[in-house]
Amino acid sequence: MKFLASLVLLACVSTSASAKDPGAELGKQYFDGFGCNRCHIVGGKGGNYGPDLTFIGYRKKKEWLDLWLKDPHAWxxxxxxxxxxxxxxxREALVAYLVTLKGESYQTARPWNHPDYASDSVKKGAKIFQMAGCIGCHGRNGVGGFPNNNVQGGRIPTLTKTAEGYSKDELKTKIANGVPKPEKADSAGADPMIHMPAWKEVLKDDEIDALADYLISLKPKGAAGDAW
Ligand code: HEC
Ligand code: HEC
Structure with a gap:
């Protein structure tokens, strides 16, 4: 009887370990333990001082996340x-957790599919800009300024003037397809660590449409301010 019970126990332990990365589970505990959620939302819960991290594993790669957590000020x-x-x-466990966050918890219930935004595409776009994490790279209100390595100007572009350079359809195509390989400032140098993701893999056409409407609504408000 005792032997049987331990066999059952063993079976349970091994299935749960193979179904979920134990590093990621530990990382989730560190995430709660450090109070990352004081400033970051995951799956609708947390503080919104910093970017929503529900899609972080989709938009930033592992190597960059590791660098960022090692020393955010160095970047x-x-x-x-x-x-x-x-x-x-x-850090390794936290990164293992962050890379699993690819928007899953917003797949079933899109927080921006709310009656408040139903008749206002610009408002809906603003909400997606925040919750899909465009702000993590382009800053709040698209003011830009987040550093990237080995790109012209060393920064991710501001989006407050995109309406001048792109038609709505062009904007939508840009958002949908992203820019998988950014042009290098020094062709002999390293690849840029951050690139514009292809959002069509995780967002629907009506969502990309609302994002384009939101970007068109952004106007430069005097000199570009700080995102944070
Ligand atoms: C992981 C960082 C990152 C995230 C997140 C991100 N972008 Fe970008 N985006 C970039 C980079 C880098 C570029 C510059 C691409 C290039 O090399 O031309 C860019 C370029 C753009 C451009 C073209 C700007 C121009 O002047 O040519 C638009 C429009 C844009 N992004 C919209 C969005 C929207 C909308 C979202 C959210 C759904 C988003 N981006 C999320 C990194 C990001
Ligand atoms: C005091 C508030 C605060 C706390 C606590 C905090 N962060 Fe942040 N975090 C921010 C802000 C603000 C940004 C945006 C940085 C910027 O652009 O200057 C950010 C950015 C990030 C990014 C990049 C986001 C993106 O979209 O690219 C990651 C990843 C991140 N934080 C992870 C964490 C983790 C993991 C913890 C806990 C160990 C944590 N943060 C704790 C405020 C915080």
């Missing part, structure tokens, strides 16, 4: 994101 000197000085194995 962006004036960022309010704190340096947690975490050990390597803690």
């Amino acid at each position: 962006k000197a004036n960022t309010p994101m704190p340096n947690f000085h975490m050990s390597e194995n803690v």
